[in-house]
Amino acid sequence: MxxxxxxxxxxxxxxxxxxxxxxxxxxxxxxxxxxxxxxxxxxxxxxxxxxxxxxxxxxxxxxxxxxxxxxxxxxxxxxxxxQDSDFSQEVGKNILLVGEEEALSDLKQALKAKGFAVLVVHPSEVAMIEGHLGALHVTLRQEDALHEVDADQMVWFEAPEFALRQSGVLNPEKNDIAQIVEAIEAKTGTHTYKNFITYDPSICQYHERREEVCGKCAEVCPTVAIVKLDDTKHLQFSHIDCHGCGGCISVCPSGAVEYAxxxxxxxxxxxxxxxxxxxxxxxxxxxxxxxxxxxxxxxxxxxxxxxxxxxxxxxxxxxxxxxxxxxxxxxxxxxxxxxxxxxxxxxxxxxxxxxxxxxxxxxxxxxxxxxxxxxxxxxxxxIQEDGLRKREIFSARLAWAVGEGDYGTIQAGEHVRYGTININEEACTLCLSCVGACNVRALTAHTSDNSLRFDASICTSCGYCEATCPEKDCLSMERGEIALNKGWFGQRIMAKDTLFECVKCGKPFATSKSVNRIAAIMAPLFAGNDTKLKSLYCCGDCKPKVMFEDYLKEREKATL
Structure with a gap:
């Protein structure tokens, strides 16, 4: 062994x-x-x-x-x-050369001599490239019509940036035909590759959100290994296109993308x-x-x-x-x-x-x-890092270093952002929409004292809580600084309230502010109807009971 x-x-x-x-x-x-x-x-x-x-x-x-x-x-x-896995892609011998036909004639003949099928097109004809090495789908614009061509590899001298983002597109630095043919042959057959990244959509700050507040991984990706699908707010990964540089990981605010x-x-x-x-x-x-x-x-x-x-x-x-x-x-x-x-x-x-x-x-x-x-x-x-996300690890370690000291503030970055939120407690009804919007645990609800709490040291300042808050002039975000003092780390109470007890059964069912806020809006509509007004102060179980009891009373009166 x-x-x-x-x-x-x-x-x-x-x-x-x-x-x-x-x-x-x-x-x-x-x-x-x-x-x-x-x-x-x-x-x-x-x-x-x-x-x-x-x-x-x-x-x-x-x-x-x-x-x-x-x-x-x-x-x-x-x-x-x-956490990587082995993958493979069969790469055939269909080659698309992009350039002037006359200039590429020698390369075309050299490839044909090696058994490749070769098509030459002019750069102005290439409208779009999709797919990847071994499965490129090229849209050509010819005589005011669009045509689809499949290729295993492309050779494009001085290729534009959009083409170079695709795997399978070769942009030779020199016109050495033997070297170009050798490079193409090296990728022909079974091409093996691995995944360089893993992905957890549950903490992704782009995945299935109503508004786009992130997408940094796709923005910094030098290829098409990560693409945003804006219609569904999903990320699409193409591991064969990934260079393994890891740029997406260092800018991911929540740690959803990890280096395999x-x-x-x-x-x-x-x-x-x-x-x-x-x-x-x-x-x-x-x-x-x-x-x-x-x-x-x-x-x-x-x-x-x-x-x-x-x-x-x-x-x-x-x-x-x-x-x-x-x-x-x-x-x-x-x-x-x-x-x-x-x-x-x-x-x-x-x-x-x-x-x-x-x-x-x-x-x-x-x-x-x-x-x-x-x-x-x-x-x-x-420290013991098990169970902690990347911002939580950084927070715990930096908090230890700060200790009881106060070292002022430092500036966060453009791509690794920190920030804080401001909440108008008078306007906040503790509906907790912001808590549901926060997938990094910076905003949390606490039933022990009916409070909303915020930890600036793990906030990514994505702003989704601000976009989600239903109340006017209630929650706002400030970005930019990290405070090196004890107060900046850990949770602080942003808003709290008492629980409102159902007027029929006595069960607490919502915060007092939220009940009174809804009642203030609906009361004018229910004016003169005591039963409907009472229902505004009932829990979900008692509300239909109150309405049905009133219906039975009215029906009984009608039969007398």
């Missing part, structure tokens, strides 16, 4: 690794191991950060051996908690492995082979797949579980992650007088960041 962890010592580092890691001098063939450091070894997961750490770390040999085991374990946790390869639970367990260490986050696209920097003692790489999925709960969890500031080595910061980094850096500067996240976009910046990053005294903290 193959071991879980295999280290291929292709660099002849002669590091004395722990016994549960099998060290080999030549790549093993046959059964896959779970995690390895090199792609030549058959495995489920490759962790190039292991080689990078062992080559460049200034840690002692003993610490290197221990930390290498940690890096193997971190990748294994991703496997244990991953490293779910939040996996990230939490991995973060705990970095206790008393300094994490250097490195996305896979940032190739480590050409990176030559010295890693100070106790700096440990954290390899991730996508570069854009890190959100507020991820980063504050890592900061507090490690008790250290963090370096993020990436050449691109997504809109959501950028907002989170700004929020955390503002907070840490006010609370601890230092930066939380150091972003390094090239080797020179990385060298500088590694000189500045390190432990932050008094910041290590662990």
């Amino acid at each position: 193959a071991k879980e962890y295999v280290y291929y010592d292709h660099l002849n580092l002669e590091i004395p690794l722990q016994d549960h890691i099998e060290v080999v001098k030549t790549p093993l063939l046959g059964e896959q191991c779970l995690v390895t450091n090199h792609p030549d070894v058959p495995s489920h997961l490759v962790a190039p950060e292991i080689d990078f750490y062992l080559q460049h770390s200034q840690d002692s040999l003993l610490d290197k051996a221990l930390n290498a085991s940690t890096l193997f374990e971190a990748r294994a946790l991703c496997y244990d908690f991953s 390869q490293m779910p939040r639970r996996a990230f939490y367990e991995i973060a705990k492995l970095y206790q008393d260490k300094t994490a250097l986050i490195i996305p896979r696209k940032m190739g480590l082979d050409a990176l030559h920097v010295s890693l100070p003692q106790n700096v440990l790489p954290l390899g991730i797949e996508g570069e854009k999925f890190l959100h507020e709960a991820h980063l504050l969890t890592l900061l507090q579980e490690s008790g250290s500031s963090v370096v993020f080595y990436t050449d691109f910061i997504s809109k959501g992650t950028g907002d989170v980094i700004s929020i955390l850096n503002q907070a840490y500067e006010k609370m601890y007088g230092t930066k939380a996240i150091y972003v390094a976009m090239n080797e020179a910046e990385l060298i500088q960041a590694l000189q500045e990053v390190g432990p932050i005294e008094g910041t290590r903290h662990g």
Whole structure:
């Protein structure tokens, strides 16, 4: 039986690794191991950060051996908690070339020689592209008529943005015919892929809402992997089109979209492995082979797949579980992650007088960041995250850091928004429409004292409560700031009332304000009819009884 962890010592580092890691001098063939450091070894997961750490770390040999085991374990946790599945798509040999017929003649002949069926159309004829790799549906405009053409792949030099959002559309950077044909052949046959994201519609702030207050995931998606269906307010996912960048995850306010390869639970367990260490986050696209920097003692790489999925709960969890500031080595910061980094850096500067996240976009910046990053005294903290959503995790951790202090306010971002609501208690009838509208648990109802409560620290400021409130000038939303004081965290009472008791049976059935509000509206219509007026103050069970009793009395009078 193959071991879980295999280290291929292709660099002849002669590091004395722990016994549960099998060290080999030549790549093993046959059964896959779970995690390895090199792609030549058959495995489920490759962790190039292991080689990078062992080559460049200034840690002692003993610490290197221990930390290498940690890096193997971190990748294994991703496997244990991953929520991805394997999919496949058959890709045939129908190719659509977009361009001038004469300019594409050589490419057309080269593809035909390889057995491809080729159709050439002019760019002005392409009206719409739908579908995906292996199943593209192209609408052509020819002689004032629309025609449908199916293709497995398209080649379009200098293709417009709308075309490049579809998988299966190739936009060659060079006119090298052999390379183009090779790229097309590479995707022909059975194309395998995975889902990079999972989705929970029950907490999505776009799904089936009467008004659109969100849709950020579709807005930031560089492809057509996420599309809004505005008629039904549903999201449509095309996993074959997904690049796995994770940008949708970092901007999702409620946590409805999750990264399948490293779910939040996996990230939490991995973060705990970095206790008393300094994490250097490195996305896979940032190739480590050409990176030559010295890693100070106790700096440990954290390899991730996508570069854009890190959100507020991820980063504050890592900061507090490690008790250290963090370096993020990436050449691109997504809109959501950028907002989170700004929020955390503002907070840490006010609370601890230092930066939380150091972003390094090239080797020179990385060298500088590694000189500045390190432990932050008094910041290590662990919580139990099970059952908490991402905003709730961030709130609980930030509240602990604030403690009894008051550090003023910091600015939230454009894509990671916070806010607060104002309620006119005189106008509020505690109908609780706003509670039903809030799917992040920021607004809650409490029967113990008939109150409506609000927690600003988990509010996403989507504004759906404002759109849902039926009362005029009752509820309004303010966006922008996070308050670093104890009062901002946790629930505060926004409105409360007494319960009204049914005048017939004595059972409480609604708030006094709501009963009196309805009665004030209906009383003029029921003027002169004591029974109808009385029914306004009855519960749902007694209302028909009162009306029926009155009917029987009137009928009895009529027969006398």
